[in-house]
Each structure stands twice: as structure tokens, then as C-alpha cells.
Amino acid sequence: MRRLPIYFLIDVSESMVGEPIQQVEEGLSQIIQALKADPYAIETVWVSIIVFAGQAKTLVPLQEIINFYPPRFPIGGGTSLSKGLGHLMYELRKNQVKTTYEQKGDWKPIVFLFTDGVPTDDTRAAIAEWKQNWQRTANMVAISFGNETDVHVLKELTENIIHFKNSNAAAYKQFFKWVTDSIKTSSESVEKNASGFELAKIYGDDTLSKVDLTKPIPPQSYMDSNYAVLVGKCQNLNRNYLMKYRRSEEEAKIYGLDINRLSYRLVGAFQVDQTYQELSDESAGPSRINSDELIGNPTCPCCGNQVAFAMCVCGQIHCIGEEHISTCPWCGNKGTYGIGEGGFDVNRAQG
Numbered sequence: 001m002r003r004l005p006i007y008f009l010i011d012v013s014e015s016m017v018g019e020p021i022q023q024v025e026e027g028l029s030q031i032i033q034a035l036k037a038d039p040y041a042i043e044t045v046w047v048s049i050i051v052f053a054g055q056a057k058t059l060v061p062l063q064e065i066i067n068f069y070p071p072r073f074p075i076g077g078g079t080s081l082s083k084g085l086g087h088l089m090y091e092l093r094k095n096q097v098k099t100t101y102e103q104k105g106d107w108k109p110i111v112f113l114f115t116d117g118v119p120t121d122d123t124r125a126a127i128a129e130w131k132q133n134w135q136r137t138a139n140m141v142a143i144s145f146g147n148e149t150d151v152h153v154l155k156e157l158t159e160n161i162i163h164f165k166n167s168n169a170a171a172y173k174q175f176f177k178w179v180t181d182s183i184k185t186s187s188e189s190v191e192k193n194a195s196g197f198e199l200a201k202i203y204g205d206d207t208l209s210k211v212d213l214t215k216p217i218p219p220q221s222y223m224d225s226n227y228a229v230l231v232g233k234c235q236n237l238n239r240n241y242l243m244k245y246r247r248s249e250e251e252a253k254i255y256g257l258d259i260n261r262l263s264y265r266l267v268g269a270f271q272v273d274q275t276y277q278e279l280s281d282e283s284a285g286p287s288r289i290n291s292d293e294l295i296g297n298p299t300c301p302c303c304g305n306q307v308a309f310a311m312c313v314c315g316q317i318h319c320i321g322e323e324h325i326s327t328c329p330w331c332g333n334k335g336t337y338g339i340g341e342g343g344f345d346v347n348r349a350q351g
């Protein structure tokens with residue numbers, strides 16, 4: 001049986017921490033379940049999952065769906081689309097079964113790219129390679145999560161750009177059903193010897209819409225400014241955590257701040273595992289944000305300490321509790337903390 005390879009290339013940068021990554025995890029598991037029950041898909045579809053942040057890696061190597069078990073998704077620092085694409089092209093090349101006298105090769109692979117941000121690196125070389133070697137031999141669908149994805153970059157890769165407004169759980173459900181349906185219609189169309197690429201219909205509503213590339217797209221800056229995500233380390237357990245803030249212009253008005261200044265409201269604090277380091281780009285320098293712009297200080301998600309946002313003289317963030325003398329888990333410095341007056345600059349992760 002000829003294979004229809006499906007690749008999921010998924011952005012797991014810091015801004016995906018919390019609900020989005022949980023929803024993606026759940027959504028992928030629902031997709032696989034639905035495909036296992038589909039007579040066409042189960043015969044032809046093979047699936048692989050690749051994740052990228054500052055680095056890229058294969059989370060699930062290309063395999064038949066019958067043997068497929070949904071993975072847990074990691075989080076990393078940075079959005080290196082070029083490393084994600086590079087890794088995808090490496091996998092495509094490695095897995096490709098070409099048609100020979102003895103056997104029929106693969107159908108054109110379909111790539112679903114999920115991203116919620118703006119690449120933090122230079123994508124030109126990877127895009128040029130994609131255009132030259134893969135644009136005609138693979139089908140790509142780029143799905144932008146939220147509002148600030150860099151459509152300029154995505155449109156270099158594919159004409160199929162879908163905007164997904166990831167507003168709530170019901171929206172995610174609808175979105176993953178659309179992905180499932182698109183894979184089903186594609187696997188059915190290969191059985192009929194058609195193109196092997198047929199996206200399910202989009203019923204033009206708010207949740208899902210195809211991006212109209214004939215209209216001009218506004219320019220974009222190279223920082224994922226929907227969110228500010230800060231990295232902390234737990235003083236007691238020595239684990240990393242992320243504090244995620246969402247940009248909010250409304251909040252600035254309520255708090256009587258300068259409306260023209262950005263302000264960020266706490267979304268939550270989340271533990272991250274060891275993979276965080278592995279998937280982060282260590283060569284990238286931090287960018288800075290003023291603590292005055294941040295509204296809300298969470299408790300430590302690792303040990304439950306009252307304050308997750310204390311900053312050491314070394315510039316790093318850690319949690320503090322009721323102890324008189326705190327030890328910075330980054331640099332080992334000992335000190336006491338009071339409530340700071342006024343703002344200070346903190347290092348912001350790349351997102």
C-alpha cells in the first residue's frame with residue numbers, strides 16, 4: 001500500500017505554554033483516534049510529529065497510525081522556524097520512499113505547520129531550500145495561532161495559510177476536527193487516484209479562516225509581542241518555570257497607566273521539564289522588559305512559595321518564601337528581599 005505521510009511541524013515556543021500546548025496535545029490525540037477508525041486513513045496514513053522552539057527535534061518518527069501513541073509536548077525558548085524547517089526537510093528526505101520498478105512510492109507528503117509567533121531567527125536560507133527542493137514535492141498547510149504570526153514568512157512557504165483564532169476549548173475542538181477531516185478527505189482522494197491533497201471545507205466563521213494573500217499584509221516586528229514570558233528557577237526544587245503575561249491595552253486604562261505604553265497581565269506560571277533547556281537557543285541574547293509593565297505576581301508553580309517573581313542581583317528570577325535569607329538557584333548568591341520601589345528591567349524570553 002502506498003503511504004500518505006503526514007507531518008506535524010509544531011511550534012512549542014514559550015508563548016505556547018499553558019492552555020495552547022495542552023489543547024494541541026489533546027487535539028493530536030483526538031486526530032489519531034479518529035483516523036484509527038477511518039477505513040481509508042488507516043490503510044494509507046503515516047504520521048510524524050516534529051517540534052521546534054530555539055531548537056528542533058522529532059517527537060514521533062514517521063509511523064503507521066495503528067501503532068501511534070500520542071506524545072507529551074515539551075516547551076522550549078525561542079522560535080527558530082529555520083531550524084524547524086531544516087529538521088522537517090531532513091526527515092522528509094530520510095523517510096521518502098520513491099517509486100521504483102518493484103514498488104510504488106509515497107504519495108505527496110502533507111505538512112501541517114502550527115505556529116503562534118514570529119520567527120526569532122533568519123529564515124531565508126531554509127525558505128530558499130524549501131522552495132527549491134520541497135515546495136512541489138510536498139503540500140504544506142500553515143496554521144497561524146492567534147493574531148501575531150508572521151504571515152510574510154508563511155506565504156513564502158505555501159498558499160494555504162489558515163488563521164485560527166484559538167479563543168477557547170470549543171474553538172480548538174472545531175479546529176482539530178477540521179484537520180482530521182482534511183486528512184480523511186486527502187486519504188480518500190489518494191484511494192481514488194486523485195491528487196491526494198484536499199483540505200476540508202472551511203465554513204467562514206470567526207474561528208477558522210483562510211488568509212487572503214491578495215490583500216496587503218501589515219509589517220511585523222521581530223518579537224512575539226502578544227506575550228511576555230519570563231523564565232524563573234525554583235529556589236527549593238531547582239526546577240525551571242515560566243511566567244506568562246498577555247499584552248493588554250485595556251489594563252493600562254484601568255490601572256491609570258500611560259495608555260500608549262504596553263502592559264502585560266499575568267496568564268499563569270507553569271513548570272517546564274528538562275526538555276526546555278534542550279529545545280532553547282542558548283546563543284540568543286535576552287530582550288528586556290520593564291517590571292512596571294507586568295501586572296500580577298504568581299506563586300511558585302514548583303514549590304508553592306508565595307512569590308515566584310523575585311530578582312537576584314545576577315539578573316535572574318527565582319521564587320521566594322518566608323525564609324529570611326534566600327539563595328539564588330542560578331548564581332548561589334544569598335540575600336534578603338524587600339518590595340522593590342519602581343520598575344526594574346527583567347530579561348524576557350524570546351517566545
Ligand SMILES: [Zn+2]
Binds near residue numbers: 234235236305
Ligand atoms: Zn519554588
Ligand SMILES: [Zn+2]
Binds near residue numbers: 316328329330332
Ligand atoms: Zn543570582
